[in-house]
Amino acid sequence: MQQALQQKVQKAASAIAQECFAMRVRYLNRSLTSIYDEVFRPLSITASQVNMLVAIITQQTLSPSELGGILNIEKSTLSRNLDRMRKAGWVEIDSSQPGRSHTVQASEKGQALLLNILPLWQKAQETTCTLLGSERSKAIREVADHARSEIMKT
Amino acid sequence: MQQALQQKVQKAASAIAQECFAMRVRYLNRSLTSIYDEVFRPLSITASQVNMLVAIITQQTLSPSELGGILNIEKSTLSRNLDRMRKAGWVEIDSSQPGRSHTVQASEKGQALLLNILPLWQKAQETTCTLLGSERSKAIREVADHARSEIMKT
DNA sequence: GGGCTATTGTTGCATATACAACAATATATG
């Protein structure tokens, strides 16, 4: 490969490495998810599942598609994630009205679990805050909440 | 379930929903990754693979474990991701010294691909900047780069 | 009402991710 081309390639790689937003949120995702997954492990629940459980309990009852809208999770992903949580006994899914939009809600077991999750979550939250610093932690909230409001518009 | 307990559960869920960092970076990850995946689709490469290719080209040559350190990706994940990229012909993996640390580098095809990726990446980058606003975009960079420097210390 | 379209959910397939266990090698320590 020519010298000139090589330099172009290097410059392109450097530019992307120094600027890319996707690379950065993906890095943060891996790093923070591992913190939360680790503290939740004694309860055999993942960070992803805690997120879903929290959203379901907050909303009391809702359809899978509404939940997908709130969390911006694709319907097929949600379908299988919910199925795992149903098998674990944390949520109940009412598919009685055939074909109609299903309803999802937390079971008693799922609600009780959340109370055990809370102190573990607080620990992970603190670890994260220490890692990022409190100013940057606030920034994460601000950015994500803004993105969510923008995405929900559409 | 008792009324008092129900309230505790609701409060816990609200607190987590309003504060959780993991929920937020996971949301951003899904939202931004889909923007980049979409623009890269014509080249049959994913955002994750672009990240890896960029890191490899920037470093010129390095071992899988070094790459894992840079991107904070678990070694087993990396092993399989690299294998897919090798099969696609974008990287070369030298395992000649048996048992010793392997070396990874981009192939000519991989380097040429990066030049085609660049304009698509710029488009995704702009879309993201419009979605987040330029101040918040800067904040993402600041937070992730700080986290990376903290994590690299250890 | 009848047909067209949009919404909702599932399934097949592929990639991304990580833990645990393993194998092989490298390094340190006595």
Add this chain to the structure above:
DNA sequence: CATATATTGTTGTATATGCAACAATAGCCC
């Protein structure tokens, strides 16, 4: 030098994620 320990990489297993295609239903327009 020999053994104990640490590093490196792969493989088995499981969850998380999304696209495409499909099925079923709901809603709309005439």
